Amino acid sequence: MKNKKKVLKNKKILLGVAGGVAAYKSVDLVRRLKDEGASVNVIMTDASKNFITPLSLEIAAGNKVYSNLFDDPMSHINLPKETDIMLIAPATANIIGKFANGIADDLLSTCFLSFKGRVVIAPSMNWRMYDNPIFQENLRRLTAYGIIQVGPDKGTLACGEEGIGRMADVSEIIETIKSAFSKKDFFKKKVIVTAGPTREYLDPVRFLSNRSSGKMGYALARACIRRGAEVILVSGPSNIEKPHGLKAFHTVETTREMRDEVFKSLPATDVVIMAAAPADFSPEKEEKAKIEKSGRLSVNFKSAPDILSELGKLKNKPFLVGFAAETGRRLDRAKEKLIRKNADIVVFNDVTAPCSGFDVDTNKITIIRKNKELSLPVMTKDNAAEAILDAVSGAIGKQGGRQPIRKLRANRRRR
Ligand code: CTP
16 A cells, blocks of 8 residues: 555654653554654653653654653753654643743753744643633643644543543544644635435335445545635544544435535535535335335335535535546546536546445545546545645636635744
């Protein structure tokens, strides 16, 4: 599997682990960052060693773990110099207080002061501490300086109490780091993404559906969020974790429900990405009671709404991206769908090709526009999503009359 262009490939991350109970999650965090292609240096505060050993983090990172300011008198200058982004997870009330007030009395706080790049903090503490106005003032000061905050979440805290203060999920922290490195060419654009299959019911227990997993649609939703869009995800039944940072999430079952949710969300939408595989037919009659077995069963079907075609007929239609999942290299069918449904882009993939079928993490796509096509090699669905968004962004930028996707000034630096 070709896996180039991971968002975090060759990125150098300096992870600060402060003394909170969520420190035990930092081993998983380091592993996941490395899986994404990053290299990780770890600084542990003395308090964090009450919760996790330096050896565990050293093994996970494959790097020496730093802790003492005076082991190498220059490490507070040299470590940040070699760093693309600093992440503090968990970030305790104490370390946030130090950062907000310029206190530099250990390796982590001195590195923070000397670092010239983006910083992400994942606060973690008891809700009473989180609620404290002095802490809130410290947090406000840091975010006003451009420090990126992820979490905390609500839930059961280490002390057994319910409240806000749980460190954000590792997957949400990783998405935040990826987002910090992503271009923001969809900044404030409203994008509707549909994903997954739909179900058409024969009776209360039986339905017709298809093999779509939703993976491609969810990958697109995540990529849009990273690139700054306000994303509404309309999803058929899927087991995939809901992306963090959605503007809205609607779950539907039937094609009619999907159509209605898309049209409800439609005003002021810039882009609709129809990655779902909505059923084309629904039974003419949905039985109210379970159909009893009696030899043969014949069912009459009626057409379900064709959402993309309906969108294509609108007078002020948003930019439309459709998919053509075909059995065989039927680019001709994909091109025909582009015209018939009046889409701006159709993404072709052959679901019978290796690494390109249902429920796998990879795809091999061809991006088709009116006079252009771009065939890409096998890649992860995350990378395929990035490539599709590059094509959308490029097409919108060149389209006269339609508002171009705003080019953000390099979202550089804050302090
Ligand atoms: N689509 C849609 N509503 C439907 C069926 C499909 O909006 N009822 C969208 C899909 O989300 C996809 C595109 O249309 O973006 C093409 O879907 P596909 O199933 O490949 O095409 P169909 O129009 O269903 O044609 P066929 O089944 O003959 O391939």
